[in-house]
Amino acid sequence: MTAYNKEEIIHQLESHQLWIDTLGKEGNKLGFDEVDFCNIDIDLIKYPLDQAYLTACTFDGMNLYGKDMHSSLICSSTFITTNLENADFYKADVSYVDFTNANVKNARYAKSDCSEAIFIKADLTNAKLISCSLYLTDFREATLKNVDVSSSSFKGVLLKGAKLSGIKGLEDAFIKSINIGTPEIPILIEGEEAVQWIINNCSTDEQI
Structure with missing residues (x-):
């Protein structure tokens, strides 16, 4: 992990706020790589994290x-057990991001790249996954209640043990394949059969 002290990080966060407020005329766009924010005494709620570069950072x-993290490059960062309820990842790159056990209720991932993102045991109740790239995205044992997947692309999406109910937009999604096995031992279902499998396995309380 890259070492920054608290003052350096606050300075960059404030510079990013100025960059946003002045539409890029002043300040500097935020850019952090491999920074562990967990052990730094900074309340990130106070600072903007949208339109930023936050690669391989830790927010566990x-x-x-x-x-609000819209339009940010967040790939390879981790949000394990993080509270992200109502968070906004609109047009963000969250590829390879680890959201294991995270609370992402009501979060917006519309037009996001979620390729190989991990949502194992995450709660995505009412999340918006509209027009997302879901390539090898891992939803094993996740709660996918009332999730909107309209116009999203599915390929190799892992759904083993997921809790599905009230899924919206299936008729508009581009579902090439889903994986009801594991990454090591995949069980792939393709096309209309994949759509029908999701419909058949939607329930309120029971796991797949």
Whole structure:
């Protein structure tokens, strides 16, 4: 992990705020790589994280309720057990991001790249996954209740053990394949059969 002290990080966060407020005329766009925010005494709720570069950073266990991270490059970062309820990842790159056990209720991932993102045991109740790239995205044992997947592309999406109910937009999604096995031992179902499998396995309380 890259070492920054608290003052350096706050300075960059404030510079990013100025960059946003002045439409890029002043300040600097935020850019952090491999920074562990978990052990730094900074309340990130106070600072903007949208339109930023936050690659391979660690946000595990933090409270980022309602955080706006739209249009940010967040790939390979981790949000394990993080509270991201009502967070906004519109047009963000969250490829390879680890959201294991995260609370992402009501979060917006519309037009996001979620390729190989991990949502194992995450709660995505009412999340918006509209027009997303879901390539090898891992939803094993995740709660996918009332999730909107309109116009999203599915390929190799892992769904073993997921809790599905009230899925919206299936008729508009581009579902090439889903994986009801594991990455090591895949069980792929393609096309209309994949859509029908999702419909057949939707329920309120029971796991797949």
